[in-house]
Amino acid sequence: MCGIIGILGRDPVVGKLVASLKRLEYRGYDSAGVATLEGLRIECRRAEGKLRNLEEQLRHCPPAGQSGIGHTRWATHGKPTEGNAHPHATESVAVVHNGIIENFRELRAELERNGADFKSETDTEVVPHLVESYLKNGYSPQDAVQASLPRLRGAFALTFLFKGHDDLLIGACKASPLAVGHGNGEVYLGSDAIALAPLTDTITYLEDGDCAVLTRTTCVIYGTGGSVVQRETSKSVVSSLLADKANYRHFMAKEIHEQPTVAGKTLTHYLDVAAKRVAMPMALPFDFNSIQRISIIACGTASYAGHIAKYWFERLARLSVEIDVASEFRYREAPLRRGDLAIVISQSGETADTLAALRYAKDQGLHTISVVNVATSTIARESESVLPTLAGPEIGVASTKAFICQLMVLAVLAVTAGKERGKLSKIDESNLVRELIEVPRLIAAALLAEPQIEKLAHLMADARAAIYLGRGTSAPLAFEAALKLKEISYIHSEGYAAGELKHGPIALIDEAIPVVVIAPYDRVFDKTVSNMQEVAARGGKIILITDAKGASEAAVDTLVTIVLPTMVATFAPMVYAIPVQLLAYHTAVARGADVDQPRNLAKSVTVE
Template identity: 60%
Template sequence: MCGIIGIVGAEDVADRLLDGLRRLEYRGYDSAGIATVVGGHIERRRAQGKLVNLAKVLAAEPLPGTTGIAHTRWATHGAPTTSNAHPHATEEVAVVHNGIIENFKALRDELIGRGRVFTSETDTEVVAHLVSELIEQGAEPADAVAQVLPRLHGAFALAVLFRKHPDLLIGARLGSPLVVGYGEGETYLGSDALALAPLTQRIAYLDEGDWVVVTRDGAQVFDKDNVPVERAVTLSGVSGAMIDKGNHRHFMLKEIYEQPVVVAQTLRSYVRRIDDQVSLPIPDFDLSAIRRVTIVACGTSFYAGMVAKYWFEQFARMPVDLDVASEFRYRAPVMEPEGGLALFISQSGETADTLAALRHARAEGQKIAVVVNVPTSSMAREADLLLPSHAGPEIGVASTKAFTCQLAVLAALVANVARAKGRLTPEEEKDIVRHLSEAPSAINQALAQDEAVQALAPLIVPARDVLYLGRGTDYPLALEGALKLKEISYIHAEGYAAGEMKHGPIALIDEAVPVIVIAPSGPLFEKTVSNMQEVQARGGKVVLISDEDGIAAAGEGCLATLALPKVHPLIAPMVYAVPVQLLAYHVAVIKGTDVDQPRNLAKSVTVE
């Protein structure tokens, strides 16, 4: 979600802070700002909207200073205005903040009662006032922060700048990531390694509850009990080059087209063609002891988990619970004290709801498996079984390649569990390996239909509502297709299990509501076609996505058809994800929406 970068440097830092924010644009934001210490006082430059607006402010009013903090904000408390943009400041301190201070109202009322004057609607400003009060009373910066942190309830990453200490920053994290970067005569703070990549490769990840005092000479980390601790310095491996769109118009389109390569990369980590086996990065994890799986995720990752539920039940014959992360803890789930595996799926590995659910499951005695695209993330570091999805950086807010790579990892995990449980013969495992190995080529064939999808898009653009239908693992694909269309084109769309149409949603059908039917030929094809014909009988305009056999059998009377390669049901979700992604993309392009950074959305959601 929001992005943080801080520099304690030897020369003016504003330009580098702005460059760091540009590297964090993918996270989603609606305002931005920078603060430095100049001539013994704090100076700020802030702007509503995109970073180009902040760049214009800086061009008109340059900002000197060798120590500074910068932030891209995704609005939670208060509208996305300049006055609500970070950094928030008093005369003594400036603060940037990712996350949410849940008890901010009580703290704000307390501070107002003591005469403090607020200039924003945000929760963050209470942190600035709390620290400032103690500084004004004579406290040293580290002592002030140490006293304030226990008063803050919620999730946060903080960076604090001090008027009287122009060569000092203090950072803190609780439920939201923060990293320290080490340079030559400079030290840095960032919300992730990508923000710091042009500055340094030497980084340390703060643990939960840590806070850190940063100077030019280095950093001293303290744990939640204010005890000095050491955190390992590692090489991030993140390129300092700005990630660009190449020859593609948008990051989303580039990432859609990267899927054959990144799915192949991911499968290479899990599939051994030499002996036709599926392997895991940690082979000594006792999968045979698992008796029940609980899958927890949000958004697109949740739909990947839905597909995995079908696979676990089909191949491993295991009971599986599936939960939206934001609901998981609050329904008091009953979890197996022995043999329970809790599986968490996340692109960023920092999603607040999913991370909180992970910690709840840990407290309930579950073994923790994590499918994540960022192997240095909080979830990855807290997992018993880490399953990286090697999608590479995903910049577009609407997830595409991360989704198909998650499916590849989950298929490998299911095969391993099935083998460990004695549910998979060597011949069946060879079949799975063969089909998974066919996935990159089949995805590439699906991408060859891009022009056909582009030609189809104008038929969808005028719609106010769109329905997606599917059965079996095509049902999660229907939900995912509807989500993509909503996210980037702002057209209302819903996905349904095809058999559920006649239980209510069929009342919505008329000639103005396009219905996207996902129906590869196979054991569920005839059932889905029957539901499709119910739609057509009521004047609904159907777009059928199937293979040539399916289209030949059922394509008559459709508004349009889209032919994909004929594939095994195991890899169909990876292949059929492509046209629903492309359809959402081309509809959004025609409508002129912001494809890569759609309104109100953020890439990594670090508040509950």
């Protein structure tokens, strides 16, 4: 979730360090810092809050070193203060760290007994002190790092800078991503290709347990056993001009409006549009007829995409589906049948809990498919099959276009499974593909409701809480809608399956709490109307999101009715997601919240 950059350059590197850190702001952070080598001295500059605070420090007295490391921190151990910001340094070594050192307390106690003087509350600070202890015993920097790594328990990506070694950068990773960037007489380390994009497009991704020893002209990678290993070098397709809001006020707004385009791009990757049939770009290494159960595993918004896909797989392919949040999946030791299928969903492809769940599923003998937006990510590399979402880089912390593209991929996969299992005829397939082809146009039509939604948001902004209701595939969309509102506007909100209203949540209904009902005119519409009547009878303020027929048939007074284009209900969540995204966005703007970087959140959660 934090951002790392390291540079061995030919000129002063502080400007490049800060520029790369700016490209990592989308991950979410609460402090930032850099360290450079100034002759025989390590020079650290750190600041609480946004990068502009660090830039202000550097403007008054910019360091001139040609070797440096930088970091944006998302607090785990210790408050988000300047003292807890990275880099952390001793006299001889500076380090930046993504992840968590789980055994830092015992290491810290041991190091303090031996005279180490700790300045922060963080788990990270044990790392430079541990390495320093080996340096004092005569170890070389490389040997000191390699002696220290086995003693660290947890997940980490680490980058080291050493006093007196201007042509040396060492990186190591375990269950947290790190990449080497190769330049002309320069070399780089970064937590992802986005950070490295302005510097180079030639990338080597380190694998779990790797340690890379870099100079300006060499890159030697050691595997878990300490032997030299070869890792593939590839060309990154990430644009160096990525972080551009165009004419939008926020990245989130831009990404919401990109959804017709990215949905269409994803569609054409998985469909033969002319023939109106599914056309997977690769053969899957199993037959859906051999699958008895699918486990869908994800976190946050991605998990709600999985909940919607459960309806599709069960209805279209008659396949049993179980949904797990990744943070619980491996710990409950679920009995899994060898040869079944696990589908893991992650925008970044680096989500720590989802990666651990993927590895657990593989160990249990399951086939694995990853639905990811970063095809070079760790989850993608470790999956048996990869289905990229093709949403393009998503900078806003709250996922929008990645969610829509996840749904698109999962819908195509469900149709594929239904066809392969003989549950869908060729006519069924053609009809479903025709419905999918319509989705980008319908999303564009749904965006036309934005002025009405923006006006509504000013009323929503004063609410102390909100409730979202839906049935069928609209139920998990209600969960996602509530998450969107709470994560960027900080209004407490909950999503419920509408039929559950009378089993407890109805106690919350009063005239001060808006109730957003997601209800396309479908086979359960009348049931949803009954729940709306229960809300109305208790003075609840109803915001109805439906289509023209639903609006005419509802027969319930609403505060606002948002009318979306008429469509077949099967894939409605991909269109009905638009107004709930816009409502969350404009409510957050009306409340003056930091939409793209909401407090306490991170884009890529690389720690448990």
